[in-house]
Amino acid sequence: MTRKRLVLTVLHRLAVLAYVAFALFPLFWLLKVSVTPTSLLYTEGIRLWPSRASLEHYEFVLTHSSFPTFFLNSTIVSASTAVIVTIVSSLAGYAMSRFVFRGKYWIVALLLLTQMFPLVMLIAPMFKMLSPLGLTNSLTGLVIVYVAFNVPFATFLMQSFFDGIPKDLEDAAMIDGATRFTAFRQIILPLTLPGIAATLGFVFTAAWSELLFALMLISGEKATTFPVGLLSFVSKFSVDFGQMMAAGVLALIPACLFFLLIQRYLVQGLTAGAVKG
Amino acid sequence: MASITIEAITKTFGAVPVLHDIDLSIGDGEFVVLVGPSGCGKSTLLRMIAGLEDITAGEIRIDDRRINEVAPKDRDIAMVFQSYALYPHMTVADNMSYSLKLRKTAREKIAEAVGAAAGKLGLDPLLARRPKALSGGQRQRVAMGRAIVRHPKAFLFDEPLSNLDARLREQMRAEIKRLHKSIGATSVYVTHDQIEAMTLADRIVAMHGGIIQQVGNPLDLYDRPANLFVAGFIGSPAMNFVEGHCRAGVIETTDGSKVAIPEGIHLTEGQAVTIGIRPEHVRIVAGSEAGSYTARVDLVEPTGFGTIVHVRLLGQDLKIYTLERGVAVVGQPLHIALDSTRLHLFDRETTNRIG
Amino acid sequence: MTSFSAAAPPNGDRRTPMQRLAARLEPWLYSAPVLILIVAIMLVPLALGVSYAFRDIKLLNPFSGGFVGLKHFRELASDSAFRGALINTLWWTFSSVILQFLFGLILALLLNQPFKGRALAQALCFLPWAVPSFLSGLDWAWMFNPVVGPIPHWLYALGIMSEPSNILSDPKTAMWGPIVANVWWGIPFFAITMLAALQAIPKDLYEAAEIDGAGPIERFRSITVPFLAPTMAISILLRTVWIANFADLIIVMTNGGPADRTQIVASYIFTQAFRRLDFGYASAIALVLLVLLLAYSMLIVVLRQTMLSRH
Known part of the structure; x- marks a missing residue:
């Protein structure tokens, strides 16, 4: 019995280890190539770690390329999207959580619908709509589009956070002399802060990753976001692997930071989004 | 302090009626207990007095002022919740002073009122703590403190002792009674526990199925129950x-x-x-x-x-x-x-x- | 005043009509920004997109814009690239979903056992989900590249490949590239949802079953599976639709090539709109995809209804 147990335990740990290796290896490889000097890249092939590591690719990417601009653009777009989405979706999520009203059912249906249809369908009409307004090739245009895309999922997410806060607290505040909006601001919002942080994280990551609409809407380098910049770099200089991967590692940094922030809320995020990645 | 008059109150949730034609007048300084099994409408009635539920038909007056349309914050009442509903992100002192701050009371006056209430309830050593760091009984006490700080026209209690264990419940019951004797505020108290009703009430309102079954002082209800429901509900072991x-x-x-x-x-x-x-x-x-x-x-x-x-x-x-x-x-x-x-x-x- | 109260509901509510309107509108005020955004930036373009499907809209042709009826759909019927994309979509969607689900479920079961370092292992296993999709695509494309990636060399060493070459440039194997990237990236989704469902199963059920003499396999079959089934069903259903629409990895890794062998409908739409700037044709394909996905969802709903009514 104990022998069988031991075997099972060892198998279990090995399986977990295999998963961890599978999950991390591509990221490790990204990092490895990014610190491999170009001179060693072809000679050392598939060695797990180069005989000499250097930061030359990072140096190049940060000083001789437009990636710092792309990084800044992406940060501006993702941060503005995250802030705006969180504000409007916390209002709507609050209404969904706290009010019983006719039409709520239809709002839910509408939000779900937006999660079901192919977003690529919107690429062409979106371009036609934004272009006369001067919002193509502009970060503002991207923010507007990203806000709309992320708002349904964020609303469900915020609703689930509000649902976790007892209704009695607002009742108590309203009896204590607060209007509903004061109670929302002074009692409910502070208690939802962790949820708000998680929502910010989810939306930031989603906006940071968006590629197709940015490709379609942005053409000049001035407003290029990181994904678009990296992709065009890849197609232009497809042999500078070290530099591409150094840029890739840079793109990974904010995503990983936000992953730490939202780790605890992954379950809530995925169930709220349901269909959202 | 004030009297509360409830006149021909009816309440429906959608098509579901929960209260039928309730009439009740509560005198100045009186301690009235609404008692009945769960689902009898007692909490709904209390929440209507508080302004947390709309009134379908009828009228509620506090001191002859119709309050149907008055927002909860303007009714000048305090309420103690079953869950205590303490603000988790505020200290005990902040919890107790929140209502006064909303009313823009001067800081010295707030400190004075909180100090007095804390003294009455033995909360002085806990003022800087957060609700999370309090025991059930202490939380209950803070909830009471939050209510009495304001000197409201009336106190509403929604099953305030249900979440306590039996011994604490007995102790707090006595404390509430003592507090009422010293403050003398008009109080409406909802409970499903007939012993709480008997021990606390000046007058008991026994409710069942959204209808008032009997109103009277506790011993009246015990000695001369008006119907089978009251007879079976009051007294333990049951009749x-x-x-x-x-x-x-x-x-x-x-x-x-x-x-x-x-x-x-x-x-x-x-x-x-x-x-x-x-x-x-x-x-x-x-x-x-x-x-x-x-x-x-x-x-x-x-x-x-x-x-x-x-x-x-x-x-x-x-x-x-x-x-x-x-x-x-x-x-x-x-x-x-x-x-x-x-x-x-x-x-x-x-x-x-x-x- | 009397005429006023006559119009008002019974004496319970004597607020002015303005006050009552304000109370009615309150939830709508909170929801308004979200609703406005969705209608203006998703529903309006959606409707426009549907109309484009019946119009001749080419970005570079200033004389385009006319109504062409079903012309695009007739073209579509004889478009072999589109037919290929449909088949590829099925292939891409179902193999991705099945593999993601299987590995996700196994990972969830592994992580559901308590062991030292579980929190860390869990965080590391879920990390791929945080990697931006375009970067996952690029990373895996590099992994498959014999110049910088190890995979071709491993496959060669194992004797699966005759020489280290890029599977992405071989029409026969190219689809496996995006699928592997998608599985790597999507396992955490299933693992997270399944793990949550697993942890929601009351522990005393297992204890009761053990006392009743059920072995581990019997316990898994009679407790775990029925408890997980609803979560499995809903997450597979939703994920299927989502992956069918998910073009990023393919655009990044293969751009539909080689020889359209990895082109799925979603990436085909993007290619038509982005590379050929033929918005009319792109919208027509999008409309077909939308109808297909709606049909799939309806099918699932109907299946669910019949399953439920049988119980």
């Missing part, structure tokens, strides 16, 4: 009910036994009645005597102070509450006398009290 018909001047129970009709009560021949007998009013007698019954002991439940004895009698599982120990042995016969002055008679059709 025994025996069904019977009036036949030839006596009540014949389902098993054929005969019970004398108490004096001054007139029944029509064949009328279906329910006899109510409180377990503490069934007497165990030494031997067979005139009008006594003999029954076999089914079960004995010692409670420490007294003993609950179950016997088969009058076609019923009849409970007897006795302070004497050792008089009943399972399987042995017991002689029992029913005191006719302590019998309650109810019409089985209307469920109302007769006489």
Whole structure:
């Protein structure tokens, strides 16, 4: 019995280890190539770690390329999207959580619908709509589009956070002399802060990753976001692997930071989004 | 301090009616307890007084001012919730002073009021703590403190002791009563616990199915329950009910036994009645005597102070509450006398009290 | 005043009509920004997109814009690239979903056992989900590249490949590239949802079953599976639709090539709109995809109804 147990335990740990290796290896490889000097890249092939590591690719990417601009653009777009989405979706999520009203059912249906249809369908009409307004090739245009895309999922997410806060607290505040909006601001919002942080994280990551609409809407380098910049770099200089991967590692940094922030809320995020990645 | 008048209040949730035509007036400084099983509408009524539920029809007045349309914050009432509803991100002191801050009270005055309330409830050492760091009893106390800081026109209590264990509940019950005696504020208290209702209330409002069943002082409800519901709800262990018909001047129970009709009560021949007998009013007698019954002991439940004895009698599982120990042995016969002055008679059709 | 109260509901509510309107509108005020955004930036373009499907809209042709009826759909019927994309979509969607689900479920079961370092292992296993999708695509494309990636060399060493070459440039194997990237990236989604469902199963059920004499396999079959089934069903259903629409990895890794062998409908739409700037044709394909996905969802709903009514 104990022998069988031991075997099972060892198998279990090995399986977990295999998963961890599978999950991390591509990221490790990204990092490895990014610190491999170009001179060693072809000679050392598939060695797990180069005989000499250097930061030359990072140096190049940060000083001789437009990636710092792309990084800044992406940060501006993702941060503005995250802030705006969180504000409007916390209002709507609050209404969904706290009010019983006719039409709520239809709002839910509408939000779900937006999660079901192919977003690529919107690429062409979106371009036609934004272009006369001067919002193509502009970060503002991207923010507007990203806000709309992320708002349904964020609303469900915020609703689930509000649902976790007892209704009695607002009742108590309203009896204590607060209007509903004061109670929302002074009692409910502070208690939802962790949820708000998680929502910010989810939306930031989603906006940071968006590629197709940015490709379609942005053409000049001035407003290029990181994904678009990296992709065009890849197609232009497809042999500078070290530099591409150094840029890739840079793109990974904010995503990983936000992953730490939202780790605890992954379950809530995925169930709220349901269909959202 | 204020009086509260409830006039012809009706409440429906969608198509579901929860309160029918409720009339009640609560005097200045009075302690009124709304009691009833869950779902009887007592909490809804309380929340309507607080302004947390809309009023479908009827009118609520505080001091002759109609408040149907007044927002909760402008009603000048305080409420203690079953969950306590303490703001988790605020200290005890901030919890207690929140209402005063919203009213833009001067800082010194807030400090003074919080200090006084904390003193009354023994909360001084806890003022800097967050609710998370408090025990259940302490949280309950803070919830009370938050209410009394404001000197509101009325206090509303929504099952405030339900989340405490039995010993703390008893202690807080006494404390609430003492507090009411010292502050003298008009209070409306909702509970499903009839002992809380009995011990605390100046007046009990017994509710069932969205209807007020009886209003009166606690002993009135105990001594002269207006109907079967109140009779069964007030008193512990609960009242025994025996069904019977009036036949030839006596009540014949389902098993054929005969019970004398108490004096001054007139029944029509064949009328279906329910006899109510409180377990503490069934007497165990030494031997067979005139009008006594003999029954076999089914079960004995010692409670420490007294003993609950179950016997088969009058076609019923009849409970007897006795302070004497050792008089009943399972399987042995017991002689029992029913005191006719302590019998309650109810019409089985209307469920109302007769006489 | 009397005429006023006559119009008002019974004496319970004597607020002015303005006040009552304000109370009615309150939830709508909170939801308004979200609703406006969705209608203006998703529903309006959606409707426009549907109309484009019946119009001749080419970005570079200033004379385009006319109504062409079903012309695009007739073209579509004889478009072999589109037919290929449909088949590829099925292939891409179902193999991705099945593999993601299987590995996700196994990972969830592994992580559901308590062991030292579980929190860390869990965080590391879920990390791929945080990697931006375009970067996952690029990373895996590099992994498959014999110049910088190890995979071709491993496959060669294992004797699966005759020489280290890029599977992405071989029409026969190219689809496996995006699928592997998608599985790597999507396992955490299933693992997270399944793990949550696993942890929601009351522990005393297992204890009761053990006392009743059920072995581990019996316990898994009679407790775990029925408890997980609803979560499995809903997450597979939703994920299927989502992956069918998910073009990023393919655009990044293969751009539909080689020889359209990895082109799925979603990436085909993007290619038509982005590379050929033929918005009319792109919208027509999008409309077909929308109808297909709606049909799939309806099918699932109907299946669910019949399953439920049978119980």
